[in-house]
Amino acid sequence: MAVAYIIDAVRTPRSIGKMGKGALSTMHPQHVAATVLKALRDRNAFDTADVDDVIWGTSAQAGLQGGDMGRMAALDAGYDVKVSGVTLDRFCGSGITATNLAAGQIMSGMEDLVIAGGTEMMSYVTHYGQSLREAGIKSAGGIGTGNMRLQDKHPQTNQGVAADAIAAIEGITREELDAFGVESQRRAAVAMSEGRFDGSTVPVVADDGSVILDKEEYPRPGTTAEQLAGLKPAFGLFRDMPSREDGPTFGELVKQRYPDVEIEPLHHAGTSSGVVDGAAAILLASDAYVKRTGIKPRARVVAMANVGDDPTLMLNAPVPAAKKVLAKAGLTVADIDVWEVNEAFAVVVEKFIRDLGIDRAKININGGAIALGHPIGATGAVLIGTALDELERSGGRYGLITMCAAGGMAPAIIIERV
Secondary structure (H helix, E strand, O other): OOOEEEEEEEEOOOEEOOOOOOOOOOOOHHHHHHHHHHHHHHHHOOOHHHOOEEEEEOOOOOHHHOOOHHHHHHHHOOOOOOOEEEEEOEOEOHHHHHHHHHHHHHHOOOOOEEEEEEEEEHHHHHHHHHHHHHOOOOOOOOOOOOOHHHHHHOOOOOHHHHHHHHHHHHOOOHHHHHHHHHHHHHHHHHHHHOOOOOOOEOOEEOOOOOEEEOOOOOOOOOOOHHHHHOOOOOOHHHHOOEOOOOOOEHHHHHHHHOOOOOOOOOOOHHHEOOOEEEEEEEEEEEHHHHHHHOOOOOEEEEEEEEEEOOOOOOOOOHHHHHHHHHHHHOOOHHHOOEEEEOOOEHHHHHHHHHHHOOOHHHEOOOOOHHHHOOOHHHHHHHHHHHHHHHHHHHOOOEEEEEOOEOOOEEEEEEEEEO
């Protein structure tokens, strides 16, 4: 099988995902996506006509985020019109999936130069949804809730309620979750103060060259356990809210599968992923392209995997995904130097650490989505770039990246620094 190399990885800073408050919130999503595509071209000086495809992750493909952002962003970035693009949705796992598909195309021998990545403007997604509600247009009501036949087979709840249910099942306390949230903020603060993100973070600029955003907006350095202890749990209301008109509550949906679980609201804004806007992109190339052009690889893709798990709890698939991708690579937990597991909620990574016996010093070394935010379709590509940067900084060899996705899924990838 051919080799798929990672040539470069870039990302925008993440801005607060609230319309009118975040620096990126009033920008067109295609402009934000074009920012990272331009950066890849300018940093690596490749001929854009060589790009076989742009594979892009965007979860909420509606309104300004609809219409195949992969292709439109490439055109916006000034790429050759020969460059095609496709946009996909695996919910939170979209960015990893885009990268895995790009690598798979190269490893199959069908393509030589592919760009993967993603964009999510959470400020716009919220604004667009609110506009629909004001117009009297009802949405499907959440993941899986619009299809009553599916809900009868696989009850799917609110994700925050699922996080609280997992904490109850695993015996993970509010204090332990809060400690995880504090540590995410501390690690992110260290990383930013030492400039660990500087090499891969590119500014977002207006057409006149003025800088719109050149630093992370979401982190709260100096966050303490005492501050988090004072926050009210965020998902108690959802637990007791009807999932549909005259239907069971979100808490009762969990109890249909787990009748003995008593869901105590625990997670809050300080232990849940931040709502932000942002984009990320990864340039992948074949061995033949590397040899022909002299472009320098930074890593190679070792193995990839996808896993489905219980859709009711929906957040537990990263553990089986990690086991599957390790088996494909012929590696063990001890072989991995850098772990990046998306901090959708503190319980996701806390359970992952406990189940696999991970050294806490090796996982989410520079903080995660609790501190930095989670731009849904982009986050997977962000995490792959973060892992690569950390492998180079620390001299590590292997990095494993995975994340939960709605519907009870998780993609995973292992990369090796070269």
